[in-house]
Amino acid sequence: MSLKSERRGIHVDQSELLCKKGCGYYGNPAWQGFCSKCWREEYHRARQKQIQEDWELAERLQREEEEAFASSQSSQGAQSLTFSKFEEKKTNEKTRKVTTVKKFFSASSRVASKKENQEAKAPSPSINRQTSIETDRVSKEFIEFLKTFHKTGQEIYKQTKMFLETMHYKRDLSIEEQSECTQDFYQSVTERMQTRGKVPPEKVEKIMDQIEKYIMTRLYKYVFCPETTDDEKKDLAIQKRIRALHWVTPQMLCVPVNEEISEVSDMVVKAITDIIEMDSKRVPRDKLACITKCSKHIFNAIKITKNEPASADDFLPTLIYIVLKGNPPRLQSNIQYITRFCNPSRLMTGEDGYYFTNLCCAVAFIEKLDAQSLNLSQEDFDRYMSGQTSPRKQESENWSPDACLGVKQMYKNLDLLSQLNERQERIMSEAKKLEKDLIEWTDGIAKEVQDIVEKYPLEIKPPNQSLAAIDSENVENDKLPPPLQPQVYAG
Amino acid sequence: MAQAGGVPCPEAAPGQPCVFKLVLLGSSSVGKSSLALRYVKNDFKSLLPTVGCAFFTKEVGSGAASARLEIWDTAGQEKYHSICHLYFRGANAALLVYDITKKDSFLDAQRWLRDLEREAPPGEVVVMLVGNKTDLGGQREVTFQEGKEFAESHRLLFAEASAKLNHQVTEVFSAVVRELLRREERKSQAQTGDRGLALTGAPAGQARCCAH
Numbered sequence: 001m002s003l004k005s006e007r008r009g010i011h012v013d014q015s016e017l018l019c020k021k022g023c024g025y026y027g028n029p030a031w032q033g034f035c036s037k038c039w040r041e042e043y044h045r046a047r048q049k050q051i052q053e054d055w056e057l058a059e060r061l062q063r064e065e066e067e068a069f070a071s072s073q074s075s076q077g078a079q080s081l082t083f084s085k086f087e088e089k090k091t092n093e094k095t096r097k098v099t100t101v102k103k104f105f106s107a108s109s110r111v112a113s114k115k116e117n118q119e120a121k122a123p124s125p126s127i128n129r130q131t132s133i134e135t136d137r138v139s140k141e142f143i144e145f146l147k148t149f150h151k152t153g154q155e156i157y158k159q160t161k162m163f164l165e166t167m168h169y170k171r172d173l174s175i176e177e178q179s180e181c182t183q184d185f186y187q188s189v190t191e192r193m194q195t196r197g198k199v200p201p202e203k204v205e206k207i208m209d210q211i212e213k214y215i216m217t218r219l220y221k222y223v224f225c226p227e228t229t230d231d232e233k234k235d236l237a238i239q240k241r242i243r244a245l246h247w248v249t250p251q252m253l254c255v256p257v258n259e260e261i262s263e264v265s266d267m268v269v270k271a272i273t274d275i276i277e278m279d280s281k282r283v284p285r286d287k288l289a290c291i292t293k294c295s296k297h298i299f300n301a302i303k304i305t306k307n308e309p310a311s312a313d314d315f316l317p318t319l320i321y322i323v324l325k326g327n328p329p330r331l332q333s334n335i336q337y338i339t340r341f342c343n344p345s346r347l348m349t350g351e352d353g354y355y356f357t358n359l360c361c362a363v364a365f366i367e368k369l370d371a372q373s374l375n376l377s378q379e380d381f382d383r384y385m386s387g388q389t390s391p392r393k394q395e396s397e398n399w400s401p402d403a404c405l406g407v408k409q410m411y412k413n414l415d416l417l418s419q420l421n422e423r424q425e426r427i428m429s430e431a432k433k434l435e436k437d438l439i440e441w442t443d444g445i446a447k448e449v450q451d452i453v454e455k456y457p458l459e460i461k462p463p464n465q466s467l468a469a470i471d472s473e474n475v476e477n478d479k480l481p482p483p484l485q486p487q488v489y490a491g
Numbered sequence: 492m493a494q495a496g497g498v499p500c501p502e503a504a505p506g507q508p509c510v511f512k513l514v515l516l517g518s519s520s521v522g523k524s525s526l527a528l529r530y531v532k533n534d535f536k537s538l539l540p541t542v543g544c545a546f547f548t549k550e551v552g553s554g555a556a557s558a559r560l561e562i563w564d565t566a567g568q569e570k571y572h573s574i575c576h577l578y579f580r581g582a583n584a585a586l587l588v589y590d591i592t593k594k595d596s597f598l599d600a601q602r603w604l605r606d607l608e609r610e611a612p613p614g615e616v617v618v619m620l621v622g623n624k625t626d627l628g629g630q631r632e633v634t635f636q637e638g639k640e641f642a643e644s645h646r647l648l649f650a651e652a653s654a655k656l657n658h659q660v661t662e663v664f665s666a667v668v669r670e671l672l673r674r675e676e677r678k679s680q681a682q683t684g685d686r687g688l689a690l691t692g693a694p695a696g697q698a699r700c701c702a703h
Contacts, residue, residue: 313568364573
C-alpha cells in the first residue's frame with residue numbers, strides 16, 4: 001500500500017488525486033486515496049471488521065495455547081498459519097499505534113491472549129515476524145518447562161498470563177509504574193511458590209528465571225527505551241560523551257592491562273564484544289550474563305598482565321576503559337531496563353549483580369570524569385576535549401617503525417605548527433606587554449614631573465643679597481693676616 | 492534508578508539460606524582484597540574465584556542460622572569516591588578497612604563512613620572498622636586506642652588484624668556475621684513496631700494486591 005502511494009507521487013495524474021470513491025473531492029494518499037469523509041466511513045467499516053476478526057483470532061489462540069499446554073503437541077504450525085491472517089489485516093492498518101485500537105481492546109476484556117494480536121501490528125513485517133518467531137519459541141519453551149512441575153506449573157502459567165493481560169492495560173502508565181508492577185509480580189509469584197507450592201528454593205530460582213524470560217520477551221518491545229522517558233536522550237548524551245573522550249589512554253586511567261601482549265589484547269577485544277552484545281539481548285538476565293562474561297574477560301586480561309588475580313582496584317578502571325573503547329549502543333537504556341525489569345534479587349546480590357553495579361559505577365564515572373580523575377591539568381584536559389590536540393602527539397617519537405610515514409610526518413608537522421602557534425602567542429603577548437609598559441612609562445614620567453612641579457612651585461625671588469656680602473658672616477675676618485702687598489725690591 | 496528498598500534478603504522463606512551482602516570499603520592498598528581472600532581461602536567449602544578476586548561468596552553459620560555471605564570488593568582510589576555509593580545499595584554490612592601504618596587511610600575510612608551513613612541510616616547496616624597490617628607494628632601511625640575510640644563513638648564494631656599473618660581475620664568476619672544473625676533473629680522475633688520488619692513487610696502486601 002505504502003509503495004503504491006509512493007509511486008503515485010512520482011507520476012502525478014490529475015484523476016489520481018481525486019477521491020477513490022468518486023465523490024469529486026480530492027483524496028489523500030494518507031487516507032488510502034479517499035477524501036476525508038469517505039475515508040472515515042471506509043476506515044470505520046474496516047475497523048469493525050478487524051475487531052471482529054481479532055476477537056475470533058484471540059479466542060482461537062487462547063484455545064490453541066491451552067491445548068498446547070495440555071498436550072505436548074506443537075503449536076508451531078498453528079501459530080505460523082495465523083500469520084497469513086495478520087498480513088492481510090495489516091493492509092487495513094494504516095497508521096501505527098492508533099490509540100483507538102487500544103481503547104477497543106481495553107473495553108473488551110477477558111481476551112487473554114490479545115498480546116499476540118498486538119505483536120502482529122508492528123510496522124515492519126519482517127521484523128515483526130522475527131519477533132513473533134522468537135516469542136513463539138520462548139512461549140513453547142516456557143510451556144515445556146512448566147510441564148515438569150505439573151499442577152504448580154499450571155498455576156504459574158495462569159498467573160503469568162494474567163499478569164501479561166494486566167500489563168497490557170497498563171501500557172499507558174509511566175514506566176516506573178509498569179516496573180513496580182513487574183517487581184510486585186516477581187515477588188508475589190515467588191511467595192506463592194514458597195508458601196503454597198512448597199517448591200524448594202533452588203527450583204524457585206529456576207522457575208523465576210523462566211518466568212522472567214517469558215514475560216520480558218513479550219514486554220520488551222513496549223518497555224525498552226519507551227518514548228515516554230528520556231532514556232533515548234540519555235543514550236545519545238553518553239554516546240557523545242564517550243566519543244569526546246576517545247583520546248583517553250589506559251595510562252591515564254591507570255589500567256593494569258598491557259595490550260601489547262597478544263593474549264591480553266584478545267581478551268580486551270572479547271570483553272568489548274560482550275559488552276556491545278548486551279544490547280541485542282531481550283531478557284534482563286541475558287543482558288546481565290553479557291556483562292558478567294565481559295567482566296570475566298577483563299579479569300583474565302588483568303591476570304595475564306599482572307600475573308596475579310585482579311582486585312576491585314584494578315577491575316573498575318579496566319571496565320571503564322572497556323566501556324570507553326567499546327561505546328556500547330543504548331547503554332543507558334539497557335541499564336535502565338535491567339534496573340526496572342530484572343528480578344531484584346539478581347541485582348542486589350550475586351555475581352551478576354556485582355558486575356552490573358560496577359558497570360553502573362563505570363557509567364557514572366564517565367559522566368563525571370574530569371581533569372583530576374585522569375591526573376591531567378585542567379588546561380590539558382580542556383585542550384584534549386576540544387580536539388585541539390591529542391595526547392598521542394607527545395608519543396610521536398615512540399611511534400613504532402611500521403607506522404605510516406605520512407602519519408609520522410603529519411604528527412611532526414602538527415607538532416611544529418603547535419610550537420609556532422605557541423611562539424606566536426608568546427610574541428603577541430610580549431608585544432602587548434611592551435606596549436603597555438611604554439604607555440605606563442610615559443604616563444609615569446608625566447605624573448612624576450607633575451608631582452614635582454606641584455610640590456616645588458617655581459618662584460623666582462628677586463636677588464636681595466649683594467655678592468659682596470658673601471663672607472659677611474665671617475666674623476673672624478679681622479683675624480686673618482693682611483693680604484699680601486706687592487713689594488718692590490731694588491736691585 | 493528504581494527501587495531502593497527492595498532488599499531481597501533476609502526475608503527469605505524458611506529453609507532457604509539468607510544472603511548477606513558485605514561491602515569492603517577503604518583506600519587502595521590497605522588490604523581489602525587480601526583480607527577477603529584470606530578469609531575465603533581458609534575455608535575449603537567456599538567457592539574460590541577462578542579469575543578475579545573482587546567478588547566472593549562464603550557459607551557461614553550452621554543449621555537454622557545458616558547464611559550465605561557475599562563479599563563485594565570496591566575500588567578504593569580517591570577518584571572513585573563519588574560514585575561508590577552505588578555499591579552500598581542493598582548492603583547488609585560494611586567493613587571499613589584502614590592501614591595502621593598510614594594515618595591518611597584512617598581518615599579516609601572516616602570519610603567512607605560518612606558516605607555510607609548518607610546512603611543508609613545508621614543502624615541498618617552492620618559496620619565494622621578494621622585496622623589492617625598489624626604485622627607492621629613498628630611503623631604504626633594509628634594507635635589501637637584511636638581506632639577503638641572512633642569506633643565506639645560511632646557504634647561500630649572494631650578490630651585490628653593482619654591479612655599477611657592471618658591474624659584475627661576470621662574473627663573479624665565472624666563478628667560481622669554473628670551481629671547480622673543476631674539482628675536477623677531479633678527482627679523475626681519482634682512482632683510489630685520494628686522498623687526492619689515494617690520495611691520488608693510492605694512489599695509483600697503490595698504484591699498480594701497486584702496479583703489479582
